[in-house]
Amino acid sequence: MTLRHTLEYRAYRIWVALMRRIPLRTSQRIAVRVARWIFNRSGERVGYALVNLRIAYPDLSEEERREIGRQSYIHFAWNLIDHARSEDWSEDDVRARVRINGTENVRAAVAEGRGALILVPHLGNFDFGVIAFTLELADLRAAFVARPMRNPLIWRHVIGQRTSTGAELIYQRDAVPQMVRLLREGAVVGLLSDQYTRATRVAYVPFFGVRCATTTGAATLALRTGAPVLPAFIMRDAPDHHTLTLGPPLELPREGDIKDNIEAATAVFNRAYEDMIRQVPEQYMWATRRFRHSPDLPPEPYTRRKSRFS
Numbered sequence: 001m002t003l004r005h006t007l008e009y010r011a012y013r014i015w016v017a018l019m020r021r022i023p024l025r026t027s028q029r030i031a032v033r034v035a036r037w038i039f040n041r042s043g044e045r046v047g048y049a050l051v052n053l054r055i056a057y058p059d060l061s062e063e064e065r066r067e068i069g070r071q072s073y074i075h076f077a078w079n080l081i082d083h084a085r086s087e088d089w090s091e092d093d094v095r096a097r098v099r100i101n102g103t104e105n106v107r108a109a110v111a112e113g114r115g116a117l118i119l120v121p122h123l124g125n126f127d128f129g130v131i132a133f134t135l136e137l138a139d140l141r142a143a144f145v146a147r148p149m150r151n152p153l154i155w156r157h158v159i160g161q162r163t164s165t166g167a168e169l170i171y172q173r174d175a176v177p178q179m180v181r182l183l184r185e186g187a188v189v190g191l192l193s194d195q196y197t198r199a200t201r202v203a204y205v206p207f208f209g210v211r212c213a214t215t216t217g218a219a220t221l222a223l224r225t226g227a228p229v230l231p232a233f234i235m236r237d238a239p240d241h242h243t244l245t246l247g248p249p250l251e252l253p254r255e256g257d258i259k260d261n262i263e264a265a266t267a268v269f270n271r272a273y274e275d276m277i278r279q280v281p282e283q284y285m286w287a288t289r290r291f292r293h294s295p296d297l298p299p300e301p302y303t304r305r306k307s308r309f310s
Contacts, residue, residue: 102246115183
């Protein structure tokens with residue numbers, strides 16, 4: 001723990017206190033202005049987002065892509081406001097703000113006796129989705145894979161919120177044995193594997209029509225345990241309301257060579273992520289280097305030098 005961690009945490013607590021006192025409409029209007037200002041400054045992360053959007057939506061105009069990126073920054077800012085305001089929400093407050101579709105899909109999958117894997121994209125307020133999911137399906141054991149934040153004080157606070165309705169957290173470093181155990185015990189395990197990975201076991205499968213490094217961990221786990229895999233995403237459909245959609249199980253190849261099946265299943269997962277993102281692209285977290293080392297793109301599409309993606 002460092003002095004920087006302490007100062008960051010104090011600033012974070014001040015911000016939370018302010019967001020809980022300012023009316024929602026006022027705080028969201030402020031967030032729109034700040035998010036637009038940050039995006040229009042065209043920093044490094046904004047550059048990542050625009051490269052990704054050019055790759056994913058080549059048929060759109062540059063201004064249309066910029067507007068999607070700008071809106072994604074606004075939605076991220078609104079998610080931060082939700083996070084602050086939800087600190088003292090009751091279970092009824094959460095239920096009033098989230099409509100859930102497809103719980104029957106999860107229950108049917110778990111009833112097969114092998115647990116269930118849930119694919120969750122970095123879309124909408126996915127942290128809020130975790131809270132709503134475990135509240136609505138409180139009779140099921142649920143765990144979600146997470147990567148700790150750099151600031152341990154803020155992370156400790158975030159953990160408290162994510163687990164407030166009964167969710168368990170699995171840390172990426174020791175995730176596999178824990179996930180196997182949980183699935184064997186009939187639990188639901190949530191994964192966010194839609195972004196670039198440095199994992200040693202990857203497959204270069206299409207995502208928005210471009211092959212990119214994608215972890216094969218989820219596919220390997222699904223095929224070796226027999227657990228059904230369901231897509232799930234949350235989207236904001238009003239300033240203070242969200243819809244969480246839990247889809248039916250994905251069709252995976254389970255006959256033949258296991259290595260080929262793992263790569264094919266990983267491609268199925270990427271298609272599922274893409275389908276979810278395309279429904280509300282302005283709510284996706286675009287500001288990452290998702291297409292790094294793609295065999296279909298220049299060696300480094302995120303550099304500042306001029307290319308067809310910059």
